[in-house]
Amino acid sequence: MLDTDGVARVGGTRVTLDTVAHAFVRGATAEEIAQQYPSLSLSDIYATISFYLQNKYAVDKYLEQRASKAKAVREENEKRFDQSGIRERLLARKPK
Numbered sequence: 001m002l003d004t005d006g007v008a009r010v011g012g013t014r015v016t017l018d019t020v021a022h023a024f025v026r027g028a029t030a031e032e033i034a035q036q037y038p039s040l041s042l043s044d045i046y047a048t049i050s051f052y053l054q055n056k057y058a059v060d061k062y063l064e065q066r067a068s069k070a071k072a073v074r075e076e077n078e079k080r081f082d083q084s085g086i087r088e089r090l091l092a093r094k095p096k
Contacts, residue, residue: 007066008062010040011040011041011047013044015037015039015040017051017052017063020040020049020052021059024049024052030046030049
């Protein structure tokens with residue numbers, strides 16, 4: 001179920017378990033998730049929701065680890081790449 005990067009994806013698509021689980025927790029129905037992510041089949045969405053509900057503790061732990069890793073990557077990127085003045089630098093590149 002995990003890809004080579006350790007990320008759980010749904011139904012052979014690029015959509016992650018994180019995406020479906022968060023949408024479901026926020027109150028989205030399987031049909032609403034399918035509208036938002038047309039690459040997912042409705043059966044895969046229902047299977048993912050079922051997996052989440054049956055393995056809530058393990059999935060929540062996985063989601064916490066993913067969030068922690070994302071935060072660490074974001075902080076590292078912010079240290080490596082100065083964000084101050086980025087808007088001005090980008091606007092300066094824009095042809096007049």
